[in-house]
Amino acid sequence: MDTDALLSWYRQSRRTMPWREEVSPYRTLVSELMLQQTRVETVIPYFERFMRSFPTEVALAEAPLERVLEHWSGLGYYSRARNLHAAARKVMELGGFPKTVAGLLELPGVGPYTAGAIASIALGLDAPLVDGNVERVLCRHDARAEDPVRIKKELWERATTLLPKGQASDFNQGLMELGATICTPSSPRCLFCPIRSTCRGHDAPERYPQKAPRAAVPEARACALLVRDGEKILMARRPLSGLLAGLWEPPMANGEEPQASVGTRLGVQLRVQRPVGEVLHVFTHLRLTTLVFEAELAGTPETGGYLELRWVPEAEVDSLALSTLARKLLQAHAAKAKPRKRRVPRDPELPS
Ligand code: SF4
Structure with missing residues (x-):
């Protein structure tokens, strides 16, 4: 993959978002939990209001859960709000945010993706991450048609191998941004893609990946x-x-x-x-x-x-x-x- 092209495209084209203007482990944790299954435009006003009421992990840990749920009202997936509140309390117990991916994984509601996001974006560590956007970009770039669920481990290994040392924050965000704005699920814009020269799937991106049909919802x-x-x-x-x-x-x-x-x-x-x-x-x-x-x-x-x-x-x-x-x-x-x-x-x- 042409990682230099991806990095320079991201630095020029990235969208403005409130959690990118000022970065801290707490702000990254809040934004990443809010963004799970939820669109950026929906999250922005929720994030800004949340930060006004709970500007630090200390303020969040000291707030009653009921008040946190009020701030989450309408955002869905309410277990995220409960986990976020519990995570802030755990951070207080620990005396501050963990400084490693393994330590971050101990926080309630923090899985490998969120730990990778906090570690790379807020702590500057060389930590990979794979979310739905990254899965799609990697599968298309490498022309892999398998269901991403079945090759999850390989995708994490690929993301680790590609990571340019010391630039994990921009690289990870670049891959996610590319998936959200250029290499989109239904209408990828390959002509404008910064990694087109190395992409093996650009002739027929819709072929990659092929997701297995999910069970019907009752x-x-x-x-x-x-x-x-x-x-x-x-x-x-x-x-x-x-x-x-x-x-x-x-x-x-x-x-x-x-x-x-x-x-x-x-x-x-x-x-x-x-x-x-x-x-x-x-x-x-x-x-x-x-x-x-x-x-x-x-x-x-x-x-x-x-x-x-x-x-x-x-x-x-x-x-x-x-x-x-x-x-x-x-x-x-x-x-x-x-x-x-x-x-x-x-x-x-x-x-x-
Ligand atoms: S060239 Fe097309 S398929 Fe390949 S990563 Fe870019 S947008 Fe996706």
């Missing part, structure tokens, strides 16, 4: 209730472990009939029910369709496995740590009032 249905009392709305907080742990949502339960599902869960009769919308939310492991109803309760609800039920002034609901699904459910009524055709974004949230 479907499920649920009901959610919008229960109002004057200016307040009933919200429920999920348990601290499991899917969307610790986050707030309108009360909901599996099933297609509100009384049999949510009514039973809360141990209460629903007096009035009016359907207001239907929300599709795609998790990594599940496509969930939720039917949303406005309802009144004929008694006092039980927590039904939730950590807490709370009447929240509607104007304050946005400041709770809401999952993306919860935001969509709360907007279901407005969405029905103004129907419009739109693509349902894939917004994966993982079980913790």
Whole structure:
């Protein structure tokens, strides 16, 4: 690979990003965790707000988890926020960030890719990294058609061999930037590629790599209730472990009939029910369709496995740590009032 050409292209063409303007192990950790499965444009405002509230690992370690989740609300994959908080506390215990890849791997939520990113970008170590973009660039450059999952070890070895000494930060970021902007999954722009002269796959880049088909995602249905009392709305907080742990949502339960599902869960009769919308939310492991109803309760609800039920002034609901699904459910009524055709974004949230 023409690494000199890649380095000089990266230094001239790299995009401006807030985590590149000022570099530290903490800022790299936060940005890399936010960027997992999430687009750069989505992450930037979250990162800036997060840094204003938690400018250092000390500030983050001292903050309650609930507040950290509030700052993550809408970003999905909430286990990342919990890991980040735990990692900041571990760094405090250790008296500072580890100075080796092996030490970084001991932090919660830090795998080989994130450890490589912190080590090379923030600590200046000669550490390789391989993410989805790097996989694609290496496979195309070397004309390898195998599924990257099957040749992961070889790709890490290749990234290690290619690494120019003392320049790991720009090299790693250059490979990732190339994959994100030039060697893209569906429309690679080989004519503008700085490593075209050594690339064996540039004649037919779409042939490399060939990913094995993934299993179909199962479907499920649920009901959610919008229960109002004057200016307040009933919200429920999920348990601290499991899917969307610790986050707030309108009360909901599996099933297609509100009384049999949510009514039973809360141990209460629903007096009035009016359907207001239907929300599709795609998790990594599940496509969930939720039917949303406005309802009144004929008694006092039980927590039904939730950590807490709370009447929240509607104007304050946005400041709770809401999952993306919860935001969509709360907007279901407005969405029905103004129907419009739109693509349902894939917004994966993982079980913790
Ligand atoms: S020449 Fe084309 S296929 Fe090869 S690395 Fe560049 S953009 Fe990707």
